[in-house]
Amino acid sequence: MPSYQVPAFLAELLHARSPSGYEGEAQAVFDRHVKPAADTYAQDALGNRLATLNPPGDPVLMLAGHMDELGLIITYVNKDGFIYFDTIGGHDRTVISGRRVIIQTANGPVKGVTGKRAIHLMDEADRKKVPEIHEIWMDIGARSKKEALERVAIGDVATYDHELELIHGSIGTARAFDNKVGAYIVGETLIRLAREKKKLAARVVSVATAQEEIGVRGATTSAYAVNPHIAVAVDVGHATDHPDCDNRKYGETKLSGGPIICRGANINPKVFDRLLKAAKKLKIPYQLEADPRPTGTDARAIQMGRGGVATGLISVPLRYMHTPSEVVDLEDVERCVQLLVEFAKGLEPGDYAHW
C-alpha cells in the first residue's frame, strides 16, 4: 500500500522546533512557503507572520493558526552539570521524564535526556506521586556545571526529540501537531486562494501566531494590527473517541471525523452558519463541539480585539494533546484547508457578520 503523502510544508513545520517565544524555525518555514503566494507579507515584534492576499478586498478575513509549541526552558545548572528547567505551556508532568530532548543553543542543537530517580530507588509512597518539575532534570552528559554551561545557557529551550511518523495510512503521530497543523492550514489556504484570486471578494490575512500556548499573546497583537471584520482561528481539538474520555463531560468528537466546528459565546453565529454551509456544500464530514466560555484558543483573543471581531473556530481532532505523541488523521487537516478555502470564497463585500 502506498504510504500517505505528507505535504512538504506541513512536514517542515512539524520538524521545526518552536517553543513559545522561540518560534524562529517555524517562522522560517512559513516564510519559505507562504510569502511567495502573498501580495504583502509582514512580521512583527512578537514574531507573528502576516500574509495578505487581495489587499483591496472587503470584508477583511483573518485566519489564525498558532505556530508555537510546548517546550522546556533551562533555569539552573547544578554543580555536577545537571540541568533544571521550567515548562513552557501546559505539560503533563507524568510524561516529561524518560525522554530524549534537543536543546536549541547559540551553537546549534544539543542532545540530552530527561532523568528522574528510578522506580527501584523509590519507596511505596513516592511511586504513587507525580514528580514536581524540580524533581526532573536534563542530562547532557556533562560532568560539571562549567562543562554544561560551555554547551548550553540559561534561557535555552528544549523540545522532545519526537519526529512525525505515519502509524497507519493517513494517521500520524508527532510531538507538536498542536498546532503546526493550524499554522499549516491557514498558510495553505492562502496559497490555494492565490490561485483563484479572481473569485475572491475578501482581503484574506493568514497569520501564523506566536505565543498561543502561554496566553494567546500573538493573536492579541496581530488581531489589533489586522483589524479584521471576520476571523477564523484554527487549532487542534480533543478527539474524545479513546477508551478514557467520558462523552458526558467532553462531548463526542472523533479522529477522521472531519473538522470540528465550534459553537458558543466565543463564536459569531453567522460565521458558524457559514462554516457549516461550506462544509455541507463540499460534502466533507464535519463535527460539532459546544463551548459556553471563551475557548482556550486564539479565537478568544481575536473576538475581543478592538471593537469586537466576528470570530469562528475550527479544530483538527487530535488524541493525546500536549504529550510527546499526539495523534492526528492528516485527512482531517486537508479537509480543514478545503473548508476555509470555500468559506473565504463565499464572503461578499459589505458582509461583516453583524447580528
Ligand SMILES: [Zn+2]
Ligand atoms: Zn496546545
